[in-house]
Amino acid sequence: MKLTAQGYKTLVSMFVIVFFASTVSVYRALSLSIYIVGIFTLLYCFFAASSLRTIGQNDFDFSRHVRRELLRRGEHAEVRVRVENKSGRRVRIRVLDRLEGLTVVEGSVQTERNLAPAELLELVYTVTSHGRGVGLLGPLSVHVLDDYGMVYKEFTLGEEVKIVFTEHTIGRPRLSDAVKKVFPTPYTGTGSSHEYGVDDIFREITKYEEGQPLKAVDWRRTARENGELYVRRFDKQNRLRICLMLDYSHSNILGNPSLLDSTVAAASALASSVLERGDSITIIVPGDREGVAMATGMRDYFRLLTYLSTVTPVSSYRIVDYLENLHGFDAVFMLGRFANLDEASLKTVAERVRLYGGVLYILVPTLENVPGPLKALEVLELARVQRLRTVYGHVYLVRQTDLLNYLVHLHRSLRMVT
Amino acid sequence: MDKFLRAVALLPPIVLTLFVLSRIDASNSFVFIGFFSLLFISATDRFKWAGIIMVYVPAAYTVSLLLTGVVSPFLGLAAGYIVSAPAVFAISAYRSNLFTGLVGGYYASYVFALLLNNVTSSGVVRPERLFITIVQNILGLFSPGTVNITPSNPEPELLFTVLTALASFALLTSFAGNRLKRINDPFLKTLITSLVLMSLSIFVGQLSPVFTPYFLLGSFVLLTAALMLWLRMSHE
Numbered sequence: 001m002k003l004t005a006q007g008y009k010t011l012v013s014m015f016v017i018v019f020f021a022s023t024v025s026v027y028r029a030l031s032l033s034i035y036i037v038g039i040f041t042l043l044y045c046f047f048a049a050s051s052l053r054t055i056g057q058n059d060f061d062f063s064r065h066v067r068r069e070l071l072r073r074g075e076h077a078e079v080r081v082r083v084e085n086k087s088g089r090r091v092r093i094r095v096l097d098r099l100e101g102l103t104v105v106e107g108s109v110q111t112e113r114n115l116a117p118a119e120l121l122e123l124v125y126t127v128t129s130h131g132r133g134v135g136l137l138g139p140l141s142v143h144v145l146d147d148y149g150m151v152y153k154e155f156t157l158g159e160e161v162k163i164v165f166t167e168h169t170i171g172r173p174r175l176s177d178a179v180k181k182v183f184p185t186p187y188t189g190t191g192s193s194h195e196y197g198v199d200d201i202f203r204e205i206t207k208y209e210e211g212q213p214l215k216a217v218d219w220r221r222t223a224r225e226n227g228e229l230y231v232r233r234f235d236k237q238n239r240l241r242i243c244l245m246l247d248y249s250h251s252n253i254l255g256n257p258s259l260l261d262s263t264v265a266a267a268s269a270l271a272s273s274v275l276e277r278g279d280s281i282t283i284i285v286p287g288d289r290e291g292v293a294m295a296t297g298m299r300d301y302f303r304l305l306t307y308l309s310t311v312t313p314v315s316s317y318r319i320v321d322y323l324e325n326l327h328g329f330d331a332v333f334m335l336g337r338f339a340n341l342d343e344a345s346l347k348t349v350a351e352r353v354r355l356y357g358g359v360l361y362i363l364v365p366t367l368e369n370v371p372g373p374l375k376a377l378e379v380l381e382l383a384r385v386q387r388l389r390t391v392y393g394h395v396y397l398v399r400q401t402d403l404l405n406y407l408v409h410l411h412r413s414l415r416m417v418t
Numbered sequence: 419m420d421k422f423l424r425a426v427a428l429l430p431p432i433v434l435t436l437f438v439l440s441r442i443d444a445s446n447s448f449v450f451i452g453f454f455s456l457l458f459i460s461a462t463d464r465f466k467w468a469g470i471i472m473v474y475v476p477a478a479y480t481v482s483l484l485l486t487g488v489v490s491p492f493l494g495l496a497a498g499y500i501v502s503a504p505a506v507f508a509i510s511a512y513r514s515n516l517f518t519g520l521v522g523g524y525y526a527s528y529v530f531a532l533l534l535n536n537v538t539s540s541g542v543v544r545p546e547r548l549f550i551t552i553v554q555n556i557l558g559l560f561s562p563g564t565v566n567i568t569p570s571n572p573e574p575e576l577l578f579t580v581l582t583a584l585a586s587f588a589l590l591t592s593f594a595g596n597r598l599k600r601i602n603d604p605f606l607k608t609l610i611t612s613l614v615l616m617s618l619s620i621f622v623g624q625l626s627p628v629f630t631p632y633f634l635l636g637s638f639v640l641l642t643a644a645l646m647l648w649l650r651m652s653h654e
Contacts, residue, residue, distance in 0.1 A: 013518035015642060017525055026529050029579045030430075032616065033586040037521050040590050040612040042641045046648070047604035047611075147602050148594065 001049045007150035011045070014038045041150075048146035052153040055144050059087035062157040064097075064138060070302060073132050073165045076105055081123040081140060083157065085115040094143040094152070095123060102127040102135035102163065112145075129165040132264065132309045137161040166268055166305045203233045240279040240414055243329040243358075244270070245322070247336020248285050248314050254337075254374075255367040255400070262365055262400035263335045264308050270333075270407045271295060271304050277415065282329065283307065286322045287314030319345050323352045331414055333407060334362040337381070343391045350392040361410060362388070362395040365403050420595055421512075426588035427524055428508040430581040434531035435504045441538040442501070442545060448491045449545040451476045452498020453505075460506045490546055497545035500552050504531035517593050524589065 003011065014037065021034035061084040068077050081097055094112040107125030115121055129135050139156040146152070205218055208229030221230040244267050252260035267283065274281045275298050282294040283304065293307035294300070319341060326332055332353050346362075353360040364385055370378050381397065388395045398406050442449060451472060458469030480492040504527045511523020533552070542551045590609055594601055 010516075010518050011642065011645075013516075013522065017518070017522055021525065024529070026532050027578075027582075029582040030525070030528050030532070033582050033589070034521070034525055036586050036612055036616045037589050039615060039637075039641065040593065040608055041517075042645055043612050043615075044593070044604060044608040045645055047607045049648070051602075051604045146604065148605075 001052060001151055001153050003045065004145065004149050004152055007045060010041055010150065014041050044148075045150050048148070049151045049153075052144055052146060052151065055087055055091065055153060057155050057157060060084065060142065060157060061086055062140065064140070064158050064161060066137065066161055066163060068163075070164050070166065070305065071129075074128060074130065075165070076126045076128045077163050078124070078126050079137060081158075083115075083121045083123075083140070083142070085117055085119050085121075088117050090114060090116050092145045092147060092149070093121065094145060095121065096141045096143075097123060097125075097138055098136075098141060099127065100136040101133055102129055102137065127163070129163075132165050132261070134306060134310050135163040135165060137163060162306070164302070164306050164309050166264075166309050205230050205232055207231075240274070240331065240411075241329045242270075242274050242279055242281045242411065243284060243326060243332040244281065245284045245286065245326075245332060245334045247334070247338050248288060248311055249317070249336070249339065250313050250315065251337050251339040252365075253313060257400070259337060259365045259367065259400055260313065262403055266403040266407055267335060268305055268308055269404050270411065272301060273408055274411060275301055277411075279411075279415075284322060284325050285311050285314070286319060287317030288312075291322075292325060316340065320348055323349065326353050326358070327356045329353075329356065329358045331410070332358050332360045333410070334360065335365070335403070335407075337364055338362070341388065343388060346388055346395075347391050359414075360392070360394060362392070363398050363403060363406055364395065365398055365400045368399055368401050420592060423588045423592040424512050424520060427520065427585045427592060428512055428527065430578055430585050431504045431508050431524070431527035431531040433581060434528075434535045434578070435501070435508075438501055438531070438534045438538050441543050442497075442548065443543045446490060446494035446497075446545045448476065448480060448494030449498040449501065449548075452495040453502040454498075456499055456502040457505055457509070460509045493549050494545040497549040497552075500549060501534060504528075504534065517595070520592060521589060524585070 017034055018038040021031045061082075063082045065080045065082075066077055067079075068075075071077055079097070081095070083093070083095060085091060085093075092112070092114045094110070096110040099109060105126045105128050107123075109123070109125055111121070111123055113121055127135065127137070138160050139158045141154065141156055143152040143154050205221055208217065208231045212231050216231040216233075218230045218232045222228065246263055246267055248260065252258065252263065257265075271281050271283070275295055280294070280296040281304070282292060284292050288311050290307070290311075293304050295304045319338070326349070334349075350360050364381070366378060366381060367374065385395055385397045396406070439453070444450075455469055455472035455476065458472060461469070476491075476495055480495045484492040507523050507527035507530060511520050511527060514520050514523060533556075537548065537551050542548055590612070594605060
């Protein structure tokens with residue numbers, strides 16, 4: 001139980017008045033009159049606070065509905081909060097929904113009302129976020145006040161709700177544009193894996209050959225062919241294991257939208273595309289505390305996006321410290337500027353990926369519209385990429401808007417090979 | 419109902435002011451001009467313009483007379499302003515949205531009205547003398563023993579005791595403000611408890627010399643401390 005601001009003001013003011021009535025004794029009846037009012041306000045706080053003690057969380061039914069919990073940056077989410085008075089008595093409540101990382105666009109997150117028994121209080125508002133990340137809603141802070149707003153009891157209702165704001169790109173990538181720029185692309189590595197095979201795809205029915213499993217026999221066809229055994233043959237559908245190594249270093253916070261945002265957007269969209277086709281994807285962020293997020297199906301996509309949205313830019317890292325993480329992938333895409341990547345490190349990374357049986361692509365995004373002072377930087381970046389290419393061929397300088405097209409094209413091409 | 423209660427609560431200082439006005443020597447009409455001009459200014463917007471004119475015109479006129487050596491109108495106007503003070507405090511208390519504003523206004527108005535009442539009942543009824551005596555009385559607050567500001571006439575004291583009791587009850591009930599129709603349990607409990615407590619205090623106080631303003635102030639301080647402590651502990 002606490003005193004409200006009004007309660008504090010009233011008590012302090014009464015204290016001052018009583019003090020004056022005691023020190024400047026003009027008329028005894030007047031002093032008594034002031035004392036009785038002073039005593040009254042104090043006693044009222046006592047009794048009001050004790051009457052609120054019986055009210056608790058269980059006296060209210062609570063529900064919060066968020067229309068969408070996965071949004072693009074700048075999109076709006078409508079939130080409806082309902083609180084029903086089950087205490088069986090009239091109460092005055094003030095509710096405040098806590099927000100973190102969110103901005104209210106419409107409506108209000110707080111209100112104060114008298115609630116009759118079984119009456120419903122509804123709070124409707126719309127929130128958004130101007131950056132990617134996870135916004136937190138709730139829990140709802142409830143203040144149950146006495147009728148005259150002197151004291152209140154505080155508790156919370158509901159749990160914390162997360163709203164994820166991503167850089168996820170909506171719309172189909174223009175494959176034709178990408179093909180013009182990257183085709184033909186040489187591939188290395190196996191690109192297939194038996195241990196990750198998923199559903200088999202029917203290919204043909206052939207005559208039975210010795211050694212083939214009996215479960216493969218097509219009994220219906222066999223019956224039609226007077227007892228000659230026929231078997232159904234299937235093609236193995238291999239799952240590609242894609243690894244995205246993202247450079248979250250500060251050197252990528254360049255331009256508007258930044259190279260980092262473009263990289264994250266492309267990675268999110270690629271992840272969706274990869275998972276829809278049954279492949280698995282692992283995202284590695286060197287320098288991040290968590291560092292690795294893996295998704296093997298669409299059910300993991302939300303988690304992957306949450307991870308991508310919550311990673312904060314890192315200061316520095318050594319790429320060679322993450323070599324062990326590159327094991328077991330058919331393709332490794334390194335996205336970002338990797339400004340600290342020197343020729344020796346690149347050679348080590350490329351050799352290790354090849355050793356693990358995968359193929360490595362390094363896509364270095366560049367700004368779409370380069371303002372004057374940054375022209376020099378672009379020239380330097382081109383020189384750096386050309387220098388890296390002397391060590392390893394698959395280092396590409398890609399416009400930030402074409403990044404997704406490149407990635408999707410590379411993924412599709414890899415699937416065709418397997 | 420709330421307005422009625424507020425009016426009842428402010429009845430003692432208003433009645434006292436009327437008593438003061440009835441006693442004042444009416445030969446100097448500037449005292450009434452001063453009284454009503456301040457009253458109009460603190461009244462509703464409709465009368466405010468009239469009040470402003472009534473303040474500036476007579477003020478300029480009396481100052482011009484003062485410069486020519488005629489002092490009486492100036493002192494009469496000043497006395498009128500002073501006499502109107504309890505009424506002005508009462509009006510501001512009546513219009514206050516806060517409970518403490520009402521109580522504070524009531525107290526200030528009542529103290530000032532008592533001061534004026536004592537001065538006029540002791541025979542100082544000429545506006546010129548009234549102004550000077552009031553100034554002396556206010557200064558006398560800082561040098562006790564020089565001026566006696568307790569009511570000298572025993573007859574109105576009984577009347578004002580009754581009025582003050584009524585006002586006290588009205589003050590307590592006006593705590594509920596506009597929610598008077600839906601008085602809750604804590605309010606009723608408090609009302610009854612505080613009335614009983616005060617009755618007991620007065621009863622004991624009449625029999626015992628322990629009952630002094632300092633005793634009451636001490637009780638109030640203890641109660642406040644107890645409330646703070648209890649609220650803090652119950653929160654934890």
